[in-house]
Amino acid sequence: MKETRHTGDFYIRSKGRRIVIIGNGISGITCARHIRKRDSEAHITIISGETEHFFSRTALMYVYMGHMKHEHTKPYEDWFWEKNRLQLVHDWVTSIDFEQKQLQLQQQEPLQYEILILALGSKPNMFGWPGQELQGVQGLYSYQDVQRMNENTASCQRAVVVGGGLIGVEMAEMLLSRKIPVTFLVREERFWQGVLPKEESELGMRHMREHHVDLRLQTELQEILADDSGRVRAVVTRAGEEIPCQFVGLAVGVKPNIDLVRNTELEVNMGILVDQHFATNLPNVFAIGDCAEYRVPLPNRKSVEQVWYTGRMHGETLAHNLTREPVHYNPGPWFNSAKFFDIEYQTYGMVPNEWEEPVQSFYWEHASGKIAFRAVFNGKDKRLHGVNSFGMRLRHEFFDQALKENRTVEEVLVKLQEALFDPEFYEQHNHEMLQAYNRQFNTSLQPEKKKKKGLLAVLGL
Numbered sequence: 001m002k003e004t005r006h007t008g009d010f011y012i013r014s015k016g017r018r019i020v021i022i023g024n025g026i027s028g029i030t031c032a033r034h035i036r037k038r039d040s041e042a043h044i045t046i047i048s049g050e051t052e053h054f055f056s057r058t059a060l061m062y063v064y065m066g067h068m069k070h071e072h073t074k075p076y077e078d079w080f081w082e083k084n085r086l087q088l089v090h091d092w093v094t095s096i097d098f099e100q101k102q103l104q105l106q107q108q109e110p111l112q113y114e115i116l117i118l119a120l121g122s123k124p125n126m127f128g129w130p131g132q133e134l135q136g137v138q139g140l141y142s143y144q145d146v147q148r149m150n151e152n153t154a155s156c157q158r159a160v161v162v163g164g165g166l167i168g169v170e171m172a173e174m175l176l177s178r179k180i181p182v183t184f185l186v187r188e189e190r191f192w193q194g195v196l197p198k199e200e201s202e203l204g205m206r207h208m209r210e211h212h213v214d215l216r217l218q219t220e221l222q223e224i225l226a227d228d229s230g231r232v233r234a235v236v237t238r239a240g241e242e243i244p245c246q247f248v249g250l251a252v253g254v255k256p257n258i259d260l261v262r263n264t265e266l267e268v269n270m271g272i273l274v275d276q277h278f279a280t281n282l283p284n285v286f287a288i289g290d291c292a293e294y295r296v297p298l299p300n301r302k303s304v305e306q307v308w309y310t311g312r313m314h315g316e317t318l319a320h321n322l323t324r325e326p327v328h329y330n331p332g333p334w335f336n337s338a339k340f341f342d343i344e345y346q347t348y349g350m351v352p353n354e355w356e357e358p359v360q361s362f363y364w365e366h367a368s369g370k371i372a373f374r375a376v377f378n379g380k381d382k383r384l385h386g387v388n389s390f391g392m393r394l395r396h397e398f399f400d401q402a403l404k405e406n407r408t409v410e411e412v413l414v415k416l417q418e419a420l421f422d423p424e425f426y427e428q429h430n431h432e433m434l435q436a437y438n439r440q441f442n443t444s445l446q447p448e449k450k451k452k453k454g455l456l457a458v459l460g461l
Helices: 026-038 057-064 143-152 166-176 198-210 308-323 396-404 409-414 430-441 454-459
Strands: 003-006 009-012 018-022 043-048 086-090 093-097 102-105 115-118 122-124 159-162 182-185 214-216 221-226 232-237 242-244 247-250 254-256 272-274 285-287 292-294 335-340 343-349 359-365 372-378 384-390
Touching (some): 166 182, 166 247, 198 359, 343 396, 384 409
Parallel strands (some): 018 115, 272 292
Antiparallel strands (some): 093 102
């Protein structure tokens, strides 16, 4: 069997090999599916102690809110795995012997591997607050976390959420769906200050307050107090204020879940260190998804990227590399999306929270205060750097292509009709945005008409 060497790491072709993937999230499952598409002979085993079957992690909050059942979050029927000869092992891996290529499991017999793929995911950050181990105090990431949250809030009269990011907003919305009042502690001067520009942050804060979130800015958690039974009864802020509560959601970010491989011969930093092919320092051991950390980050990208779409691309790239000639990971322009209660948020490219000349910004906000658009660009040549969108849906393909082709902000704005993806009969604001840009930058741009396709073009309609 020929081995191909890249950046000091051995790549072995998957054909007929015993491949074990630890983790059944989007990265591990995508990798398994794409290996199977290209290789009918590989023996593929997927291990997860979290759940037996792959599910949509972003949908977990809707299970808690009663909008979905857990079985509704599974993208594939349970028969899919056997049909595609993907063996599932529902168990936790307790240790890895890299020299013997063997995995120790909590309940089942040890497993041998020839190729090991680590897709270990993330876990919530904990910063050593006194009382963080109390019953009723938790983060939110896994299926087990949602089960615990369901139990911990069964008789909750008031909750406190700590942290100024997207997980905190999700937890607040989940709690409010059960009529549980929420106090939201944010350490910074405004919500998600390290990511969002001032106007977008203020839009998000207004919306949270409209949903009756008790938002406390520049407020830090000091400690968590217990009642006589070991449950949380209150939090104390750094300013000395005591806030009674029966649940504390710690939403201060996540970190790579690498406890399993810490203090082994596998090289780690924040995450498991990988090259541009997702190879670790050990032959035929790879890491993808939230637990992977690039040794050399790509331009304008972080060394650890913990979002759904990058995890999917990790899995696709590694599957290609194990079944074809290896290629470098190339994710293209940055993209992310989320929701602030019922306001959708999208970002494409690089939109910093602050900028300096020659970078310039165009910002438009609807009179309702719930719809907004920002474009950040080079003030000299007008080349687009990135956009933020609130309260409207934009087509990923449009902005991905615009950023790859280095289009100008004005080329994008006049064609913005092509990017709008809201359902039919929704009000569209591209004309209003273009007029606002003309006023701000003293231009006279006019929108291009959307090109007609298919039968409409033939009929001249």
